[in-house]
Amino acid sequence: MYYLETSHVVKQYSGHKALDDVSIQVHEGKIYGLLGPNGAGKSTLIRIINHITAPDSGQVIFNGRQMTAADMARIGYLPEERGLYKKMKVAEQAIYLARLKGMTRNDARESLRYWFDKFDIRAWADKKLGELSKGMQQKVQFIITVMHRPEFLIFDEPFSGFDPVNAQLIRNEILELKAQGATIMFSTHNMASVEEICDEIGLINRSRLVLQGDVDDIRESHRQGQYLVKVRRPADPQVGLQALDSQLYSWNSLVRSSHYWTWQLRREQQADIPAIFSQIAARFDIISFEELIPDMNEIFIKTVQNIQQQ
Amino acid sequence: MNKLSIIIQREYLSRVRKKSFIIMTFLTPLLMVALIMVPLLLSTVKSGKTRLIAVNDESGQYVSRLQDSKSWQFxxxxxxxxxxxxxxREDFYAWLSIRGNLADSTGQVRIYAxxxxxxxxxxxxxxxxEKMASEDKISSYRIPELAQILKEVYPTVRTENILWSDKADGQEVKTxxxxxMVIGxxxxxxxYIFIFAYGSMVMNGVVEEKSSRIVEIIVSSVKPFQLMMGKIVGIALVGLTQFILWVLLILLLSAVGLSAVGLPMDTLMSANLPQAGETMNVNLSQEALDGIQIIQSFNWTSLIIWxxxxxxxxxxxxxxxxxxxxxxVDNNEDSQQFTLAITIPVILALYIGIYGAMNPDGPLVFWSSFIPFFSPIVMMVRLPMGVxxxxxxxxxxxxxxxxxxxxxxxxxxxxxxxLMYGKKVTYKDLWKWIRYKS
Structure with missing residues (x-):
């Protein structure tokens, strides 16, 4: 059983399909990254999961049953476009929004105290939000997302709009929330963050889910027999580039420095790695020999390009 | 606690605690009462100084009859x-010169200063x-009691409007x-003012939530309908609070003001006005008594409730x-094309109301008082007249x-x-949204 599932979700906006038969699966306790180019439909899917808009067909299944409005209290949501009441006092509006999520006033106050102490911003409690700097407002926004102790967190582009210091802070908090057992879903087009913290990803392109699964599984399945070889520069100046040629592989991207040669190779289909390795070892002094596993950025670009060519 | 009531609470408290609301609520009745009371008080204050006017009366028949007042001495x-x-020239405040006979319009009066x-x-x-000249003229006709006769040529006629009450006792009430008309x-x-002021307060509140994007966070917790109704109801309560405070403050301030002038409030409220007036040693003119009785004759409770x-x-x-x-809309500027559609019926209703105050039985007013977009405003004009x-x-x-x-x-x-941003919305879009199934 999945923690959260969307099943054949379709959403249409005046003529164009924002989501076309999208089924994603999120495991409990994992961090799920929702990837895709701008306008692919990520935010629409997130809005549907948040009960902000309703799908035209399909459903959202939460803990094995259809998600209801009552489940919203268990979700913390940070929208892509941040914003709070500018003229309302920080503590007052945090408590107000937590109460709308079903917390009692006292619980909300207590939770707020915990987070204000944690982020060291207690002195701002009675300031109006508009009087705070942007960075401070972002911290408040994050606190409002998590203060009602949700078990499921949805962040829409959590790292955009935050300054680097806050982005790091948010990243650490996300990992800590995961360690405490929360399930987390976020959308992003920042690929570096995906490998760093995501366990699973779903790639949406032009309203369709085109790739989904465990991050390492996906990377493994996209291996293309590429290796990076680094050797010491041959002492004998007679040794030329022909020493690189082999029946077992093709090579490219050679870089020659004063001490080292590095190049990439792609093995031929039948060739096995020990044979390649020993062939190179016979000619050069090997420093490293490593397989190149494609990163998410490459997979992302390649997948999207493949679809566009079709 | 119910989410709707949490929203209502915020909408209400955040506005009632605003400085502008507090100032408006307490200043307006003060201004209204001051507008009535200050001239009353000022009229009782006379300038303390008596000024001297020198009079050169060639005929000698007027100067002795000029009457001094507190302010002027001749x-x-x-x-x-x-x-x-x-x-x-500085010896007197002003110099009055009277020449010739004023009674036959050959006289000449000049004031120098x-x-x-x-x-x-x-x-x-x-x-x-003028009064002296007129008296001289009358006596010049040598007709006995002419002055008295002239007075009787213009009798005063007082009209009283009596409303036959529906009640069984058939009581007659002066109206x-x-x-x-004034009450209406x-x-x-x-x-009219309340609908406009508080209606646009609702609109501004919605625009604020939308443009600050907080609306997305809120509707992930509550239904959009709850947010909208919470705002509308919360602001309605703000309006009621202001109205009730105004009524109470005006009553209180008038009571204070009237007792300062010598008319305690409870006297005015009592049914037996003339006697009460006598015991208070206050001389009320017949007109004032009638006025108070007429004001008492309105069914204020029902008026206020309606x-x-x-x-x-x-x-x-x-x-x-x-x-x-x-x-x-995305911001207040874009809202104008749509607010026009609301403004027109409201202003039309106000015009019908003003016209109706002078002609309360006309068919226009009658039918308008049933059309929902006009009735709240137009019915107010008809109510005091009895509907x-x-x-x-x-x-x-x-x-x-x-x-x-x-x-x-x-x-x-x-x-x-x-949830729509960046798109210039048209009436066609609105119609499309209305037809979306939920």
Whole structure:
């Protein structure tokens, strides 16, 4: 059983399909990254999961049953476009929004105290939000997302709009929330963050889910027999580039420095790695020999390009 | 606690605690009472100084009859004022020269002074002299008791409007169409102002939430309908609070003001006015007594209750439309093309109301008082004049049905609109949103 599932979700906006038969699966306790180019439909899917808009067909299944409005209290949501009441006092509006999520006033106050102490911003409690700097407002926004102790967190582009210091802070908090057992879903087009913290990803392109699964599984399945070889520069100046040629592989991207040669190779289909390795070892002094596993950025670009060519 | 009531609470408290609300609420009644009381008080204050006026009366028949007042004292002199040397001009406040016979219009009156002569003085002198001239003229006819006869030529006629009450005791009540008109106009203007002020407050609140993007966080916790209704109801309570505070403050301030003038409030409220007046040693003129009786004759409780009901009905109707507009647009500038559609019926209703105050039985006013977009404003004009009960109830029922429909339509526009950004919305879009299935 999945923690959260969307099943054949379709959403249409005046003529164009924002989501076309999208089924994603999120495991409990994992961090799920929702990837895709701008306008692919990520935010629409997130809005549907948040009960902000309703799908035209399909459903959202939460803990094995259809998600209801009552489940919203268990979700913390940070929208892509941040914003709070500018003229309302920080503590007052945090408590107000937590109460709308079903917390009692006292619980909300207590939770707020915990987070204000944690982020060291207690002195701002009675300031109006508009009087705070942007960075401070972002911290408040994050606190409002998590203060009602949700078990499921949805962040829409959590790292955009935050300054680097806050982005790091948010990243650490996300990992800590995961360690405490929360399930987390976020959308992003920042690929570096995906490998760093995501366990699973779903790639949406032009309203369709085109790739989904465990991050390492996906990377493994996209291996293309590429290796990076680094050797010491041959002492004998007679040794030329022909020493690189082999029946077992093709090579490219050679870089020659004063001490080292590095190049990439792609093995031929039948060739096995020990044979390649020993062939190179016979000619050069090997420093490293490593397989190149494609990163998410490459997979992302390649997948999207493949679809566009079709 | 119910989420709707949490929203209502925030909408209410955040506005009631605003400085501008507190100032408006307490200053307005103060201003209104001051507007009535200050002239009353000022008229009792006389300037302390008595000024001397030199009078050169060639005929000698007027100067002795000029009456001094607290402000002016007339002194007869023999010098010719027109040839007065410049250095003596400051001896008196003003110099009055009377020549010839005023009774046959051959006379000439001049007032000299080194400063601008106050209008009060010149009109005082003119009226005294006119009266003397008139008396002289009358006596010149040598007809006995002519003055008395002339007085009787203009008898005063007082009209009383009596309303046959529906009640079984057949009590006759004095009324006044003028006072009914004034009350109707005040109620009409009040409802008009309330609908506009609080309706646009709803719109601004919605636009604020939408443009600050907080709306997305809120509607992930509550239904858009709850957010919209919470705002509308919360602001309605703000309006009611202001209205009730105004009524209470005006009553309180008038009581204070009246007792300062010597008329305690409870005397005015008592049914037995003339006797009460006597015991208080206050001399009330017959007109004042009648006026107070007429004001007492209105059924204030029912007037105020219907005022509040029609205010709420009209407000809910228009506020839901304002909320829909706020939800559809990105900022206040874009809202103008839509607010026009709301402004027109409201202003039209106000014009019908003003016209109706002068012609309360006309068919235009009659029918308009049933059309829901007009009735909250127009009915206020008719109410003080007496409207059959079934008509009020029918009009109110139509209003309630319409606002329920409007709230439903508005909720559809609102729900779609608050999540739409960057698109210039047209009436066509609104119509499309209304037809979306939920």
């Amino acid at each position: 002194v007869a002199i023999g010098e010719d004022i027109s040839s007065l040397p410049a250095e003596k 080194t400063r601008q002569i106050p209008m009060e003085l010149s009109s005082e002198i003119r009226s005294q002299l 006044s169409s003028e006072i009914s 106009m005040v109620a009409t203007m009040l409802i 005022f509040i009901l029609f205010f709420l009905g009209g407000y809910l109707l228009y506020a839901s439309l304002f909320a829909a507009i706020g939800g559809a 059959p009960f079934w008509q009020i109830v029918l009009s109110f029922a139509l209003l309630v049905i319409t606002f329920l429909l409007c709230v439903k339509l508005a909720a559809k526009i609102y729900r779609t609109g608050i």
